[in-house]
Amino acid sequence: MGFVWVLIFKMEKTTFNPTVIRKDFPILNREVNGKPLVYFDNAATSQTPRQVIDVIVDYYSNYNANIHRGVHTLSQEATDKYEQARIKIQKHFNAAKSHEIIFTSGTTHSINLVANGFTSILKAGDELIVSAMEHHSNIVPWQMLCERTGATLKVIPMNEEGELILEEYLELLSDKTKLVFCNHVSNALGTVNPVKTIIDAAHKVGAAVLIDGAQAAPHIKADVQELNVDFYTVSAHKMCGPTGVGMLYGKEEWLNILPPYQGGGEMIAEVTFEKTTYADLPHKFEAGTPNICGGIAFGAALDYMNAIGFDEIAAYENELLEYATERLLAIEGLRIYGTSENKTSVISFNIEGVHPYDMGSILDKLGIAVRTGHHCAQPIMDFYKIPGTVRASFSFYNTKEEIDILVEGVEKAKAMLL
Amino acid sequence: MGIKEIQEEIVDEFSMFEDWMQRYEYMIELGKSLPLIDEKYKTDDNIIKGCQSKVWVHAELDGDKLVFTADSDAIITKGIIAILIRTFSNQKPQDIIDADTDFIDEIGLKEHLSPTRANGLVSMVKQLKMYAIAYQTQLN
Numbered sequence: 392m393g394f395v396w397v398l399i400f401k402m403e404k405t406t407f408n409p410t411v412i413r414k415d416f417p418i419l420n421r422e423v424n425g426k427p428l429v430y431f432d433n434a435a436t437s438q439t440p441r442q443v444i445d446v447i448v449d450y451y452s453n454y455n456a457n458i459h460r461g462v463h464t465l466s467q468e469a470t471d472k473y474e475q476a477r478i479k480i481q482k483h484f485n486a487a488k489s490h491e492i493i494f495t496s497g498t499t500h501s502i503n504l505v506a507n508g509f510t511s512i513l514k515a516g517d518e519l520i521v522s523a524m525e526h527h528s529n530i531v532p533w534q535m536l537c538e539r540t541g542a543t544l545k546v547i548p549m550n551e552e553g554e555l556i557l558e559e560y561l562e563l564l565s566d567k568t569k570l571v572f573c574n575h576v577s578n579a580l581g582t583v584n585p586v587k588t589i590i591d592a593a594h595k596v597g598a599a600v601l602i603d604g605a606q607a608a609p610h611i612k613a614d615v616q617e618l619n620v621d622f623y624t625v626s627a628h629k630m631c632g633p634t635g636v637g638m639l640y641g642k643e644e645w646l647n648i649l650p651p652y653q654g655g656g657e658m659i660a661e662v663t664f665e666k667t668t669y670a671d672l673p674h675k676f677e678a679g680t681p682n683i684c685g686g687i688a689f690g691a692a693l694d695y696m697n698a699i700g701f702d703e704i705a706a707y708e709n710e711l712l713e714y715a716t717e718r719l720l721a722i723e724g725l726r727i728y729g730t731s732e733n734k735t736s737v738i739s740f741n742i743e744g745v746h747p748y749d750m751g752s753i754l755d756k757l758g759i760a761v762r763t764g765h766h767c768a769q770p771i772m773d774f775y776k777i778p779g780t781v782r783a784s785f786s787f788y789n790t791k792e793e794i795d796i797l798v799e800g801v802e803k804a805k806a807m808l809l
Numbered sequence: 810m811g812i813k814e815i816q817e818e819i820v821d822e823f824s825m826f827e828d829w830m831q832r833y834e835y836m837i838e839l840g841k842s843l844p845l846i847d848e849k850y851k852t853d854d855n856i857i858k859g860c861q862s863k864v865w866v867h868a869e870l871d872g873d874k875l876v877f878t879a880d881s882d883a884i885i886t887k888g889i890i891a892i893l894i895r896t897f898s899n900q901k902p903q904d905i906i907d908a909d910t911d912f913i914d915e916i917g918l919k920e921h922l923s924p925t926r927a928n929g930l931v932s933m934v935k936q937l938k939m940y941a942i943a944y945q946t947q948l949n
C-alpha cells in the first residue's frame with residue numbers, strides 16, 4: 392500500500408502537463424483582437440491561477456477585517472491567515488526567522504525602504520556599487536540616497552552577452568564600499584547573475600548586499616541563508632500572486648539597525664507627544680493597514696507554485712526557452728540581446744531595421760502580448776545603442792504551440808514593416 | 810484644399826479598408842513615403858514627448874502658411890505623422906488652431922493604436938497646434 396502511494400506521488404510530481412496547468416488560468420481562455428490570447432509578457436506580470444483568485448474571493452466574502460488590532464473573530468481570522476502567509480514566505484525563501492520577512496507593496500517599495508534606512512548610516516565619501524543591468528527601481532532610490540548622503544555610485548560593467556564582468560566588480564570593491572545591489576535575474580536580458588559570488592566578495596570588505604529577486608522568484612527558489620544575502624526583494628505579481636504586494640527579506644541584525652521607513656499605526660509600541668517607541672520586527676516596518684488580502688494571496692501563490700514544483704517549472708521553462716531561441720534565431724535579421732548560458736525564459740530581440748514598437752503593435756493585433764521598449768532598464772539599451780527591444784517572456788503555462796504563433800507573427804510583422 | 814476637406818478625404822480612404830491589417834499596411838506605406846525632415850532639425854528641442862518612439866517635428870512659415878516636416882524612428886508612428894501633416898501642413902496657423910480632430914476617431918486610428926501610441930498621437934496634435942499658436946502670434 393505504502394509503496395503504491397509513493398509511486399503515485401512520484402508520478403504526479405514528474406508528469407508536468409501544461410495542458411492541465413493552463414486550465415487553472417481563466418484568463419488564458421480569452422481572445423484579443425479576435426485571436427486566442429498568447430501571453431508572453433510574464434516578466435512584467437504573471438497571470439493568476441484560479442486557486443489564488445479563490446483565496447481572494449474567500450477573503451472578501453468571509454473574513455475581511457483589519458488585522459492585529461481587533462478582538463473580534465473576523466479580525467483574528469484575518470490576522471492568523473496573514474501571519475500564516477508570512478510563515479509560508481519565510482519557509483519558501485528559507486529565512487531563519489519569520490520577522491525577517493517584511494510585507495511591502497512590492498520590490499520598488501522594498502528597495503526604497505532599505506535605501507531610506509541607510510540615510511543616517513552613510514556619509515560622504517562612502518561608495519555604493521550597482522550593476523549595469525538593473526531595473527530603474529534598483530537604481531533611482533540609491534541615486535536619491537547618494538544625493539542625501541554624499542555617497543557615490545560605481546557601476547559593475549557588463550559584456551556583449553549581457554553578463555556582469557566580475558573581475559571589474561572585484562576591482563571596484565574597497566573598504567569604502569558600504570552597499571552592493573544587483574538583480575538576481577535581469578528583467579531585460581534574462582541573465583541569471585552569480586549572486587553568491589557577488590555577495591561573498593562584498594562581505595569580505597564589510598559591505599551589505601541587496602539582491603533584487605523580482606525576476607528570479609518566479610523561476611528560482613532562492614535560499615536567503617545559503618546565499619547569506621542581507622536583503623532580498625520580491626513582487627508577488629510576478630509569481631502568480633496579486634499586484635501591490637511583495638516582500639523584503641532582511642537579516643535581523645540589519646532590520647534592527649535600520650530606522651523605520653514610514654510612521655503611523657501598527658508600527659508603534661507606545662505613542663506620546665513627547666516620544667514614540669517603535670514596535671518590534673516586523674511591525675516596525677509595516678505602518679498602516681497593509682494589503683491583507685494580497686499578503687494572504689501571495690502565500691497561496693507560493694503554495695500553488697510549490698505544488699507544481701520549482702524544479703519542474705524551471706526544466707519546462709528551459710525547454711520553452713531553447714525552443715523559442717532556436718526558432719527565432721532562424722528568422723533572418725533577428726538578434727537576441729542577452730545570450731548568457733545562464734538565463735531564465737526571457738528573450739529580448741530586435742529585427743534589423745524594425746523598431747521594436749512597430750513589431751509590438753502588430754503582434755498585439757495578432758493576439759500576442761509582448762513587451763516593447765527599454766523595460767525600465769535604459770542603461771542596458773544605451774549599452775547596445777538601441778531604442779529598446781521586443782521582449783517575449785515565457786511562463787510554465789505557455790506552450791510550444793504558442794511559440795510557433797509568435798514566430799509566425801514576427802515573420803508576418805517583419806514582412807509588413809520592411 | 811482646406812483642413813476640413815482633407816480630413817474628409819482621409820476618412821473616405823480609410824473607409825475602404827476592411828480590417829486592421831489593411832489599415833496598418835496603408836499607414837506603413839504612408840510612413841515610408843513621408844518626406845524626410847532635414848537632419849539639422851532632428852534636435853532634442855524638436856522631439857515630442859509622450860511617444861515610446863522618437864518623433865521630431867519642425868515648423869516654418871511659407872508666406873502666411875505653416876509648413877511642417879517630421880520624422881520618427883518607428884514606421885507606424887511615421888504613418889500617423891504623415892496623416893497629421895497631410896491635414897495640417899500648408900495651412901494658415903489660425904485654421905490649424907481652429908481645426909477639430911474628430912477625424913482621428915472616425916478613421917479608427919485611436920482604437921487601433923496601443924495606449925502609449927494613442928497618447929503619442931494626442932501629444933503630436935497638441936504640438937502641431939502649439940506651433941500654430943506660436944506662429945500666429947508672429948503673424949499678428
Ligand SMILES: Cc1ncc(COP(=O)(O)O)c(C=O)c1O
Pocket residue numbers: 434435496497498499500526528529574576577578603605606626
Ligand atoms: C528586476 C526588477 N526589479 C524591480 C522591478 C519592480 O517591481 P515592482 O514594480 O513590482 O515594484 C521589476 C519589475 O518589472 C523587475 O523586473
